[in-house]
Amino acid sequence: MTADLDAGADVLVIGGGLAATWTALAAAQAGGDVVLVDKGYCGTSGVTATAGVTHWFVPPAEHERAVAERHAHAGGLADPEQALRVLRTTWDRLPTVDRYYPFPVRDGKPDRTNNVRGPEYLRAMRGLVHRAGVRILDHHPALELLLRPDGSVGGAAGVRRQAGGNWRVRAGAVVLATGGTAFRSHLLGSRGNTGDGHLMAVEAGAQLSGMEFSNYYTLAPAYSTMARSMTYLFGTYTDADGREIDLPPGPDRNRVLGAAMLRGPVFTTLDRAPDWVRRKMPVVQPNFLLPFTRRGIDPYTQRFEVTLLGEGTIRGVGGLVTGPDCATGVPGLFAAGDVASRVPVVGAISGGGSPNSAWAVSSGTWAGRAAVRYARKAAAAAALRPAGRAGIRPGRRRAAMDTTAVVDVVREELNAYDKNMFRDEAGLRASLSTLDSLWTDVEASLTGTGRDAVTARETASLVAMGRWVKTAALRRRESLGMHWRTDWQEAAA
Helix, strand or coil: CCCCEEEEEEEEEECCCHHHHHHHHHHHHCCCCEEEECCCCCCCCCHHHHCEECCCCCCHHHHHHHHHHHHCCCCCCCCHHHHHHHHHHHHHHHHHHCCCCCCCEECCEECCCCCEEHHHHHHHHHHHHHHCCCEEECCCCEEEEEECCCCCEEEEEEECCCCCCEEEEEEEEEEECCCCECCCCCCCCCCCCECHHHHHHHHHCCCEECCCCCCEEEEEECCCCCCCCCHHHHCEEEECCCCECCCCCCCHHHHHHHHHHHHCCEEEECCCCCHHHHHHHHHHCHHHHHHHHHHCCCCCCCCEEEEEEEEHHHHCCCEECCCCCCECCCCCEEECHHHECCHHHHCCCCCCCHHHHHHHHHHHHHHHHHHHHHHHHCCCCCCCEECCCCCCCCCCCCCCCCHHHHHHHHHHHHHCHHHHHCECHHHHHHHHHHHHHHHHHHHHHCCCCCHHHHHHHHHHHHHHHHHHHHHHHHHCCCCECCECEHHHHHHCC
């Protein structure tokens, strides 16, 4: 017979990736009693665990220049002061892991900007979190937030995936660090990132921002999920007839490739990769070459077919609105990492790569510390009521739903190039109508128990996230950054 878990903490962190571990570490270092719950195994969760990581790690004397250079392309939406805070916090915090992660050495000094292996980095972060006294609950997916009578957040509840039964953690404050979602595009490492945290927060009263900027795509071999965008900058691209595709610099590259892929297969050879890239890839991202090795392909000399995988809100920037301390506006609820909007940091362009890692470090630090401050003043948890609805508590009698079929529809509407990369009013309205219909059925009928509850909740989250993306894209009647409206190209920035 399985037993349920009922625990208490000052701060509950939901998530297990880079932002979650930085959050838990900061909260513990601030003196908080911290519990971290992860859908998977903390230290192997999310996209960082499969990547070679870079950080926006800039010497203080160059901070203002770095922000000005990046924000010149941000569509006027970024906040330079917020970006400067990210740079300052990352500069202070990242060196604190030097003893635990062996950053490569360049010119006698640690190089914290590049060459960081995601798996080793997260392993080090898990160790730091554990040594700081955080209680880590692996394979404990969260299903919903718990609210106090006044509407403030006082904990969360979920399923014990391996031990069986359910769990509930009462907490003075909760930090969501659940990542973004790639809408099941098959992007490596993103399957568990389904927007659960976004849905939980919105159910509690939080707001979203920048969801229209959630349609970034990244290149991968057509037969693999191994997306590594930097190396593909050095490719020669051709169509099925061998004609070279002329690619512009900057973000328009992917749109040109997407248009070509709508006409037929696209191929590349990474023949323009300099020697330093070829030497560095096996060290920084050793898994990059595996799909080619298995097929006997030398990507630097032989042609192979490529595809574009959607990265949704992972390299996109849409998410929860947060203040300077990463508070969501719902008392007791904070957000860190990709679940929070990065529009103030990078604007309408991608937050992927080094800004995302720096955002994980800085937002995790701010959220963890602020959550402890809030928890110390919060009233003791009274009777807590569950906030979850869709996928947990159907509005009508439960009815059988094919969750795989529902997710397939979401994948089509949120990843197809002609529906999400190239947008117009008619297409967006058609997608939204499809997703609204799904949402009506999900909200009315979908539910589950045990592990089935996790599947139901993930399905509901994916549909909800898709609706929010399409709604925001309809409302922004211009082309700006990664949001490309074919019916509003004259307003492009």
